Amino acid sequence: MLRRLLFLLVVLFFLSGCAQKQPIESDGLGPEDYDYSITHDELIRYYRIHIPASYEGDATPLVIYVHGGAGNKRSAYVDGMDKMSDKHGFILAAPEGTGEVKLGELRGNWNGGRWETGECCETTDDVGFISAMIDDIRGKFNIDERKVYATGISNGGLMTNRLGCELADKIAAIAPVAPAAIMSDCFPSRPMPVFDVHGSADPANPADGSEPSGIFGEGGLLHMPYKRMSPYQVVDSWKKINNCSDAVVEGYVNGGAECRIFNDCSGDAEVVLCMVEGMGHTYPCGSQYLPASLVGSVSHDISFNQIWEFFLNHPMPEE
Helix, strand or coil: CHHHHHHHHHHHHHHHHHHCCCCECCCCCCCCEEEEEEEECCEEEEEEEECCCCCCCCCEEEEEEECCCCECCCHHHHCCHHHHHHHHCCEEEEECCEEEEECCEEEEECCCEEECCEEECCCCCHHHHHHHHHHHHHHHCCEEEEEEEEEEECHHHHHHHHHHHHCCCCCCEEEEECCCCCCCCCCCCCCCCEEEEEECCCCCCCCCCCCCCHHHCCCCCCCCCCCCCCHHHHHHHHHHHCCCCCCCEEEEEECCEEEEEECCCHHHCCEEEEEECCECCCCCCCCCCCCHHHHCECCCCCCHHHHHHHHHCCCCCCC
16 A cells, blocks of 8 residues: 555656646747657657747757656656756756656656666667757757756666766766766766766665665665665766866855865866765755655755856867
8 A cells, every 4th residue: 555655656746747838849949848759769759848938049058857767758847947947048858768658657767777786777779869869959959069968867867877978979068966876888988077966865876875765775666676886986987987086176065065076187077076965866956756754855055056057167178
């Protein structure tokens, strides 16, 4: 009975995206929400675009929001990314993973790759899909080729890391939130700027790398059968990839949020770790999609504003 109740709570969270204005099919000529589909690897794949009111056809940054496990293209709106798009003037893309449809809503996941102690999830060519999606958006809107960025939470954070590893020719910088790991075979074509955010009270991917608890633990509703890396291990991996030294400087500090910057790296590709005291398995300043007793609390000490500032400081290097 309890598991059924928790499942219904998760489904209601994703259905809450229905409160948003319904997108329309369009050629994508002006500010609005649009739904599109493309065929990749013999699968029909879907994504949603939010065009800010400030868009007038000039070259505009693109931010890709990669939803978490059991999410879908509505999740970006639940976490308020459409409002961030309007505030900062970037185009928002919300691709959709693959998975089962429950009560009319997709419960999508991403193929985030393999690492030493695990792998997750599905076997689809999600990197190829998102690459094709970027090309499709380029054909519909005027995007700034040097300012294409990706962020995502949980399984979406894991996928964001994989995009940084394999799509460095198209994505300028990434901001994974609460990723479980980073794939072992990560060889980006250039150093990748990374802004990693993790909560100290995350029950799904604990900050100390221990086993998850509650609904994320063994026998729990959202249990995943793999061993996580701690955020420190993930950041250490990116430091090695970017050839960073251990020199560290203080970055953004506010309340429980404390960011450390490793900026002595190849190609000026900074690696930032933001640990947020008391934050759970949630997106910074995002939605409290389930009770804090289950997933931990949302933190308002850090938000997408800090991620956006990092993105703007790290456009794609000029050739």
